[in-house]
Amino acid sequence: MSQFRNLIVSTALLGLSVSSLAMAQEPPITLGVQVPTTGSEATYGQDMFNAMQLAAEEINAAAGGLLDGRQIELVTGDSACDPQQSVNAASRLASREVVGVVGGYCSGATQPTLKTYGDANIPFVIVAANSTQLIPANPGNAVMINSTGDDQAKTALDFFEGKGIESLAIVNQGDAYSQDLANLTRDAWTEAGHEVAAFEYVNKGEQDFSALVNKIRGSGADAVFWTAYYADGGLLVRQLRQRGFQGTIAVGDGSNSPKLFDIAGQAAEGVFAFSNPTADFLPAAEQFIADYEAEFDSAPGPYAPLAYDGLQLMAWAIGKAGSTDADAIIEALNSADGQEWLAGPISFTPQHTLARSNFVVLEGQGGRWTRYAP
């Protein structure tokens, strides 16, 4: 019933002015959370939102909020991992005059929102999305706290070289994120003087990769790099191993989910993944994991630490700026000085990207990811 009321209210709001509502005494600081809460990536979105909620609660409880007791309030904008939907969501957040936005998971859906937030001059902490395409599209109000595709391509290059791989097959899914990572890796790989045996595309949701697997096997590649998400990645890994592919298989950070083991089963043993720092491998995250599990009854997902950091960073910047003035917050964000956060130190390059590579290499062992040490 309350949902129905919400509907009526939002209908009314659409026709009327939105801004004049809810002017209480110590007004809360409203922060937007832009994550996919519907669509295929909804799991990640929910996980990220949970982590941010945890961060907000901690800030509200510990320091009694920000700026002399103003509580942090979160509003979601569902990007659904779709460009048009996320622009709608972003302009909705902008209309609600949020002080800042934290989030951004799918690069393709994050990219067009940069303009929306840029035009509205809203500080934006991008926590997960890391396509290099985002860098030139950033008008300057956004910072990226996840390492970019460039860093990952470098990690991949080092890893494959360390394994003595000569000939590499790269497979992506034809979306902005995975195509970007695939292109970057290809360029880095060929520049280093190696051979790309196959450079392939698959459609999202296509289940049968047998023709592709044959082609990879026929190409003589001794390693396969899957640059896209876990769901189809699991299928590819499975079919590669089923067809007797013996070489190295590595997946990008879109596939570092534990669910890869659900889908690929046995075949995921010995698969490598490049990963942003997940909670399991962060020394400082023990308390975070415990809190998260206590609150949400499940383990934090791969992007939870970054999401948590993102919100903390935003709060820190607001505190440092001493007001909710956008320009001051943006300046504060960019001045991040390498302070140690949950997932490591944060400071930014002149392109507003994380100044260090945070990628680690994981290996599938016993049905879960473990830290790989060569």
Added chain:
Amino acid sequence: MTWYDSLLQQLVDGLVLGAFYALVALGYTMVFGVIKLLNFAHGDLYMTGAFAGFGGLSLVSGVLGAGWLGIFVAMLLAMLAVGCLGVVIERVAYHPMLGAPRLSILITALAVSLVLQNAALSLTGGQYTAFRTDLGFGGLNLGNLFLSYNQIVLVATAGVLMIALELFVSRTAYGRAMRAVAIDKEMCRMLGINVSAVIAVTFFIGSGLAAAAGTMAGAYYGSIWYFMGFLIGLKAFTAAVIGGIGSITGAMLGGLILGLLESFGTHIPFIGSEWKDVFTFSILILVLVLKPTGLLGKSEVERM
């Protein structure tokens, strides 16, 4: 691998893929036959079938295990459940639309597709569900040719289902009635045939076959999600049209042809695999422009 082995492997893989397409295409074609409707929700029935099969397997795996036996029983349960769902959809959504403008019926079918997809989305939260089975990775290595046991069982199952359908349609009174209804409903009513019942049976069978394909795909590939019906729906639709929509043998043939096209399409020299679907759709358009009724379709002059 020599080019010859590779060719053979392609052929085998194409047939496996084609078997799925054919099973799904059959439903399209049968429904089109009896009510001249492109049932856009058909791919979503395949998806629903995969989830029903998943549910069925978790129900029976305790007793029968999650090997092929369990999967078969789960598949039969899924066929039954989704078959009934198909009948309900026909009754609720399509039957009241008889006589409405054709495009409206098409949009209704799209709406049904959206309903099924979004219902599944809401129920699963959009997550991929791992379809766990006890199926092994084993297979036959014939020289360089690899044929997994699962592939063999899969193609055999699809084959049995298709032969059963073919026998049903050509040899039984109900099958004859189904063909007759596709040709002239009014005449059928004059002969005492309950046309609504025949249409219901057609939907039941068509949806059941989609569910069979869905369950097998889930078990074979190992993961299912709410949007899995879209792509195969499109492909199966293409297969049905290539074969000649309305023709049952045509759908089987179209499915196999499309499977082979895709399998070989990945290997066209000088063109990357990213052009595979462009290739598939171009063939489709070519077939339609050169032989508009498809390979086995009856020529029929009809315009909108």
Added chain:
Amino acid sequence: MSDSSNPRPSPPRSSSQREPEARRPWQRLIIAFESPGPRRALQATIVLLLIVMPWISSQYTTVILTNALLYVVLCLGLNIVVGYAGLLDLGYAAFFAVGAYTVGILTQQFGVNFWVAIPFALVAAAIAGIIIGGPTLRLRSDYLAIVTLGFGEIVRFTARNLEITGGASGLSHIPEPSLFGWRIDSAIDFYYVFVVLAILAYVASQRLFDSRLGRAWLYVRHDEDAAEAMGINRVRIKLAAYVIGAIFGAIGGIFFSVNLGAISPESFSFQQSVLILLAVVLGGMGKIPGVILGAFIVVLGPELLREFDTLRLLIFAVLLLAIMLFRPSGIWPEKRA
């Protein structure tokens, strides 16, 4: 002569045929709109409302309305193909894409001025219309549906695979246009641009409907052979529908690309085509106000239901189904169909 040559009337079916003129309030409104006086007044009110809207509502509303107006243009374009000429098209997003990409490539990659790029985009769309229309016009409706679907997908895949289109990431940094020194870049600027486009599309649709060409489409839609016997060249007439529809789509795409500043192949998927078709049929094929209503429903519907979170698309789909079941010819159908 035998009995069989009787004009065989279709069996009586819908009870609505016998129903006396309905007098429910909204139907009365519709009837009122059919007569010229109130129609003028209503049109004026709507235009006025459109003009003041951004000043009395939030930016979010403006963005959503801009989106709705974009759909008005697209839907009116598809309506020419589907509603006027009776040709089923499941790949309309292709034209939308051609317009968006042509302008995107020319302005962003070659630095061509936006206004100079427009004619190129229109020509490209017209050519696309001929390519799609030409070989397929003799096909039956269902086949036409799948061929257009195939073309739509081919266009999308091509955009995804080519370098010049920016691959899957698409093109970003498409420069904002300016007009006589007015730089069009804020949400409100674009809102007004789309208000103008939607009004132009409305006027053009109305003119086409009343024109000789419009009548020719009507004949072809109802009885192709008879139309041909009357000296109407049906292939040319149908091609005209495709080409004009394509140009509408391209115009939508052109301004869509500069509005978003970034385009990617996902915006031109099959689902997009379906959504546009949905709006046209939902509103009432061939009926301009119906189509506009449909465009608003498919855009505003999911937004209004945003509060329902994951359930919103399901609710939208169920509502859609219900509308089709209770009003199979659309909410505001064309009477002469």
Added chain:
Amino acid sequence: MVKDARPPTVAETATERPGRVRLRLREIEAFYGQIQALRGISLDVHEGEIVTVLGSNGAGKSTTLKTISGLVRARQGEVELEGESITRLAAHEIARRGVVHVPEGRRILRGLTVQENLELGAFTVKDPALRRQRLEDVYARFPILHERRHQDGSLLSGGQQQMLAMGRALMHGPSVMLLDEPSMGLAPKLVTEIMRIVKQLNEAGTTILLVEQNARLALRLADYAYVIENGEIRLHGAAATLREDASIIKAYLGLGEES
């Protein structure tokens, strides 16, 4: 054409009709959309009779048959079979009660073989032995169908198609056969042949309601006749009486000259 307000009714009560009433129409009104096609049609078909309905193009003959078989819904009036109302039954239910409609144009199912067409006629017959028996009977009656049993039924000649259509109806085991224009489009020699078969069927015990445009032929065959004009019964009586009344033939049937 004479357009009297009150047509001559000389034939109306002229004969006593044998047998029980098998099929009775009472005051049937039927519409196509807004257009009224039947205006209060009443007629009887008695057991064992051939009853014919005559009239010009568009008079409502075929509609009458369609109303009986349930393809067209009567808005007013009743159709009774053996004294029981079948007005509101679905078409296939009416067929299951033994009313079999052989429509104009034969409507042979294209793409199905001759034998399949026949077997569809016995769709409602559950007993396989009975089905086989009937198939043999039909083949005995129409040897040509047996000869062509594996051919596509729609590829037969017009006369053969008519035989197939009637054979298909016989497979059903009809209690009343509604025959719509069996002579349509056939050469004169074939017409005679078909009419002979109709007579034979009737003699073998099938009750027949025959719609014909060829009135002279129909009257020669029928026991009783109704004349429809403009959706109304203008005249009815024993076929023999009508046949001999030259003025009636001239006035209503437009058969002044040999057709």
